[in-house]
Amino acid sequence: MALPGWIERIGDRIGARSAELKLALRVTIAGTLAYVVTRILDLPQGYWAVITAVVVMQASVGASLKAAVERFSGTLAGAIYGGLVAAFVPHNSPLSLGVAIVVALFPLALLAAVKPAFRVAPITSLIMLLPPTGQAIGPLASAFDRVLEITLGNIVGVVVSLFILPARAHVLLTDAAARVVSLNAELFSIFMAELTASPQGRSALQKLHPQIRSALKKAEAAAEEATRERRSHLTEAPDPEPLIRTLYRVRHDLVMIGRASSSPLPAPARDKLSPSLMALHEATQRLLLDLAQALQHRKAPPEPAAFEDALSAFSTEAEALRTDALIHELPGKTFGQIFALGFAFEQFRQDLGDLLERTEELSLRRGAADTESHQRAA
Structure with a gap:
């Protein structure tokens, strides 16, 4: 029995966009799975793991690996340096906070300009100075949580890329x-x-x-x-x-x-x-x-x-x-x-x-x- 014409047209369009549909499905699964894991582990800022899992998901496994490595290396550098700046550079007043932002941003911005793989580092360093959570639990503990959450998101993203409709x-x-x-x-x-x-x-x-x-x-x-x-x-x-x-x-x-x-x-x-x-x-x-x-x-x-x-x-x-x-x-x-x-x-x-x-x-x-x-x- 022949299918109606409109069903065949829809099927043809879906077939023409199968790669895009698979990528969309992997992104959705990665973000959802990362959220479930952060709830199980009761992470204070688990949304970073969810965001990272979505960012890491790319069109192929190789591209996902590259995004995961860059995201992790940039986050690690930004978290360590930003945590040190937050711990040792006073930033209680608007003026001192402005100075701390300059100290936190310039070296990492230069690193990102030379090595694009570290483009996330300045953002992470800046976040270390600004979030209420980082000020409440301390800069070093906040840095550890940030690296843990980004690492978790990287792992979820790469695992989904490998096993959910993998695109080599x-x-x-x-x-x-x-x-x-x-x-x-x-x-x-x-x-x-x-x-x-x-x-x-x-x-x-x-x-x-x-x-x-x-x-x-x-x-x-x-x-x-x-x-x-x-x-x-x-x-x-x-x-x-x-x-x-x-x-x-x-x-x-x-x-x-x-x-x-x-x-x-x-x-x-x-x-x-x-x-x-x-x-x-x-x-x-x-x-x-x-x-x-x-x-x-x-x-x-x-x-x-x-x-x-x-x-x-x-x-x-x-x-x-x-x-x-x-x-x-x-x-x-x-x-x-x-x-x-x-x-x-x-x-x-x-x-x-x-x-x-x-x-x-x-x-x-x-x-x-x-x-x-x-x-x-x-």
Whole structure:
């Protein structure tokens, strides 16, 4: 029985935002769980643990670990220094309190400016001077409570990130990499159209290039988080840095191809090379789109045989132009353009091969992890 159309549309929208919904659920669980624990322990300022658990929760485990470490280190530094200032610098009058605030803030603000991981330290130090609770139970006891509550919030946040709908950073990395590769397929199509057709301007590139840069930044951020997960022994995924480097090399190759295709080939050269260029266009686009799917699902990469054959055919046709009498009548820049295309295509072939190898590594590691999990379950 088919579902009503509006239900299907809602399901599609939910599926498109599944990652965001999972993050929202983890944040809610982390905050609620932290509140329950603070009530059980009867902490005087338990709301700090709740706030910390929410702040620590990020899109992936690696990002949550980074937020937890930064939150804890900043809080510890701010609590210790702020507690010492509150204990030994008089701050009973408005004037003395102002002096104490300067003493408490400036060194930690400088530390935060040099080391952004400590950006919470000045805030914590300032709070040590101001809260009524800190004045009632004493600065040192207040500092201890603050560190305890922030630590509790960090623990809750990381535990929820690990066990409640966990989002591993290497999954986010492969998703971002797949997005980059699929956008590269669109970019390659635009370049090939400019070579084999009349120029139509590059308005599409004004939207496409920012999208590729954004996807590369997301992939780089996810790679940093994945590296943190590997250092914490939370994953057996391969080192993400080679994949990022290869993505940037492929990006550079496409820039070279774009420069060589900035103007259409003259009619005689276009007539000779159009069949091989069209075949190369089709094979490359298919390979890139299949590669994007393989990255996204961490499966074995597609075979590049059709792409290799199409590129060899183009190289053969380009070499044959040197002996064509009609082509000799064309200006020298046409030969330079064809040579630049051949060189850029060859670099693209090499780096694309490296990208296929990186994808193969990801699929093999996932297959090994799946086999191990099945053996454990058995």
